[in-house]
Structures are given as C-alpha cells and as structure tokens.
Amino acid sequence: MTTVQGSWLWYDLMSPDPEGSKAFYDTVLGWTMTTGHGESTDYGFITAADGAMVGGLLRLTSDMTDHGARPCWVGYVGVDDVDASLAAITAAGGTMLMPPRDVPMAGRIAMVADC
Incomplete structure (x- = not known):
C-alpha cells in the first residue's frame, strides 16, 4: 500500500x-x-x-x-491519519483553522496553520 x-x-x-x-x-x-x-x-x-x-x-x-x-x-x-496528525500539530503549537471533515471523493481533511 x-x-x-x-x-x-x-x-x-x-x-x-x-x-x-x-x-x-x-x-x-x-x-x-x-x-x-x-x-x-x-x-x-x-x-x-x-x-x-x-x-x-x-x-x-x-x-x-x-x-x-x-x-x-x-x-x-x-497524511496517513488526519485526526492523529491534527492532535500532533496542535500539541506542537500549531493552530486548527478548520476541524476534520470528510469530503466525498477526496477523503478526510482539516485545515491547520503552523503558528
């Protein structure tokens, strides 16, 4: 895979x-x-x-x-796991701009910033 x-x-x-x-x-x-x-x-x-x-x-x-x-x-x-990556990003000081959601035909997404 x-x-x-x-x-x-x-x-x-x-x-x-x-x-x-x-x-x-x-x-x-x-x-x-x-x-x-x-x-x-x-x-x-x-x-x-x-x-x-x-x-x-x-x-x-x-x-x-x-x-x-x-x-x-x-x-x-x-990323292999959106939710786990979001948790790691926010723990490291990143900001969630849009929570995770499923997009038909595209997969799971979230929007983050590194500050």
Missing part, C-alpha cells in the same frame, strides 16, 4: 474574483480553470497545461472575508 504521508496532494486558490484569477492564470500559465461545477458556483477546478487536475478555485464570499479569510494559495499535504 502506498503512503501519502508528507506528499503535496492538492492546491486551492481562494479568490474574491475567480473570473479575474481564471483570466490571469489561463493566460500566463496555460492552465484551464473553471469558476464552478455542477450545482456549486463557489468551487471550480484547476487543470495544468499537461492536463493533470492539480487544484481548485474557491470563491471567497464577503462572509468569509468578514471572518478573516484572505485571498491566498492553500496547499494540501497528505
């Missing part, structure tokens, strides 16, 4: 202007970005120039920014 421990798995761009972000990255890097999919107009996908699916594009709402969210890139690092 392959381990994902420590591997970069996915990237999200959090933007209040996904259409502007799409125009920039599609042109500059040759990526293909969608600003929504299916029933969600708040989350799209990023495909690299070689066709590999590499990330997502999250529309930051005013509610999110009112609660401290800012435009940024977020990287997802794979």
Whole structure:
C-alpha cells in the first residue's frame, strides 16, 4: 500500500474574483480553470497545461472575508491519519483553522496553520 504521508496532494486558490484569477492564470500559465461545477458556483477546478487536475478555485464570499479569510494559495499535504496528525500539530503549537471533515471523493481533511 502506498503512503501519502508528507506528499503535496492538492492546491486551492481562494479568490474574491475567480473570473479575474481564471483570466490571469489561463493566460500566463496555460492552465484551464473553471469558476464552478455542477450545482456549486463557489468551487471550480484547476487543470495544468499537461492536463493533470492539480487544484481548485474557491470563491471567497464577503462572509468569509468578514471572518478573516484572505485571498491566498492553500496547499494540501497528505497524511496517513488526519485526526492523529491534527492532535500532533496542535500539541506542537500549531493552530486548527478548520476541524476534520470528510469530503466525498477526496477523503478526510482539516485545515491547520503552523503558528
């Protein structure tokens, strides 16, 4: 069985202007970005120039920014056990920004900061 421990798995761009972000990255890097999919107009996908699916594009709402969210890139690092890793991170002084949750077709995730 392959381990994902420590591997970069996915990237999200959090933007209040996904259409502007799409125009920039599609042109500059040759990526293909969608600003929504299916029933969600708040989350799209990023495909690299070689066709590999590499990330997502999250529309930051005013509610999110009112609660401290800012435009940024977020990287997802794979771990073998999200809950155990979260406990180790917080014990070492890290901060939980979003508690663990299960994401269909993606697995279990949490958002943390190292400060």
